[in-house]
Amino acid sequence: RSSGPGGQHVNKTETKVELRFNISDSVLLTSAQKRMISKNLGNKLIENNSTILLTAQETRSQAKNKALAIKKLHDLINEALVQDEPRIATRPTKASKEKRISTKKTSGEIKSMQALQGITNDMTLMLGGFGLCGIPENAIAHLVKMGVNNLTCISNNAGVDDFGLGLLLQNKQIKKMISSYVGENEEFERQMLSGELEVELIPQGTLAERCKAAQGGFPAFYTPAGYGTEVAEGKETREFNGKMYVLEKAFEADFAIVK
Known part of the structure; x- marks a missing residue:
């Protein structure tokens, strides 16, 4: 369970x-x-x-x-x-067999290569999914192969040690993680506590609204979530009808990657 x-x-x-x-x-x-x-x-x-x-x-x-x-x-x-991909009619040599095996790409890998063209070091990426469900795992695996570094990743979660964003964390390709539910990713915990990884933890509803604001073209919005906690430190606050609110800014990213 x-x-x-x-x-x-x-x-x-x-x-x-x-x-x-x-x-x-x-x-x-x-x-x-x-x-x-x-x-x-x-x-x-x-x-x-x-x-x-x-x-x-x-x-x-x-x-x-x-x-x-x-x-x-x-x-x-x-x-x-x-398995149903076309085969070469002529008899292949041992070397050509090995080359074909090592270079064969699945349809998911090909689509990921095409979708991620243009991603370079120091970019900010928004990645979809909830927990381990619906994450763009093929795209993340290709990002690992691309070797891009110093990424800022915005995601509901940080994956687990050997799946999802955990693969990028293992390779030290993420410099900052903006997330809400980090689960039981031991590598994430180790990097955060050691100071290797910059981390911004925000309420899950606020994360969703910051995505929505970016999509809708709104630069910022007020929310009561996080007022009076570390979440609100350094942020503008304002009272509406006797209740305090925190100003949250829309996300700004170079790429949004969804499954």
């Missing part, structure tokens, strides 16, 4: 995660992709060849096991989708 965004609140007595993915009900796959997956994964499907069942119980953290199960699902689907 778990609670919180993406299951980051952990019940240590039960860490096994079971993931079921119904291919036919997915809105993320085209009809052609669904047929291809059903054909290539036929012997691994259950429930009338429509469902993928995966389990993970490799760590004592339910959140990490959930991340592992999701990664297994993505790897399995990508493997099924690339």
